[in-house]
Amino acid sequence: MASTLHYYLHLFGSLENLLRALKYGSLLSSDIEGVVKPNVAFLQECGLATCDIAKLCISWRYLLQTNPDRLREMVACAEGLGVPRGSPMFRHALRAVAFLSEEKLTTKLEHLKKMFRLSDAEVGIVISKAPAVLLKTKESLQRRSEFLMSEVGLEPTYIAYRPAMLMYSLEGRIRPRYYVVKFLKENGLLKCDPSYYTVFKESDMTFKKKFIHPHKEAAPHLEKDYDAACKGEVPTDFRFT
Incomplete structure (x- = not known):
């Protein structure tokens, strides 16, 4: 012993x-x-x-x-x-x-391919860069697919080469940050369109430093609304005063 x-x-x-x-x-x-x-x-x-x-x-x-x-x-x-x-x-x-049998693994790869409209080669890229995506449920990946592709408008190839986005929390990270960027763009507060991969991958502190703190005067409620969104309390619209 x-x-x-x-x-x-x-x-x-x-x-x-x-x-x-x-x-x-x-x-x-x-x-x-x-x-x-x-x-x-x-x-x-x-x-x-x-x-x-x-x-x-x-x-x-x-x-x-x-x-x-x-x-x-x-x-x-x-x-x-x-x-x-x-x-x-x-x-x-x-x-x-x-814990995946060959059959379950094949099914997961097929789901990934269909949900994100990926080629076999692109599926391989996703797995090589973020193999833990195989641990995500079908429902979880489906929600990310619908949001990233339908609402954000990202192309399949863009996602394939940046699969870390599929590992981030949709409700606690991706969606709130998208709302912030969308709000800033609609109100003319961004000089250029940022890379959404950059937007999603930054630490919370860095994200706020880049996209929220510079606009405290123009949008004083933005940080509060963002923090609420990260907790699942999504405002109907970010306030602009």
Whole structure:
């Protein structure tokens, strides 16, 4: 037991992380020599650093207990989606395909293709850049598709090369920021049209600094309305006084 705890403590880097991993899992009763250590060694061969493996284990508590052959199948699946070993997105792809059968994965890819009117190549780009999109529900992606394409007017190719937008909260981030930009444009407060990808990806502080604070005098209620929209309390219209 002492040697097992020492191994896990080294793997997770801190007692706090180890306790988080042990909270819902059964690592201490796992076959450490026959399953855990071979899985860790294989993941390291795939280019994952110890800290990356620890992060995966905390969010996916059965990772190290997975049958080694099954783990190799998951890695092959992630690579087949266009996310190679060593890629920054590899661990995210591995996590995304962990609980998807081949049939479910195919269905998700088809839904993604139809919803956003993407070519096979563009679907591949989306997955290679944001594999966690596979964890989104069909309904969630449908709402994003309708808003980004129908209301914002973004083209499929634009979205395909910037799929991080599909990971942001629609109600708490994308929609409120779109309302702000739309309001500024309608009232002649923007000199040029901003990139919506830039609008959506900025931190909240940076977004306010760029698009709200410069207009405090012309639109004194804008920040209050934006904060309300982020909480789901969308005003009928942003006030302009």
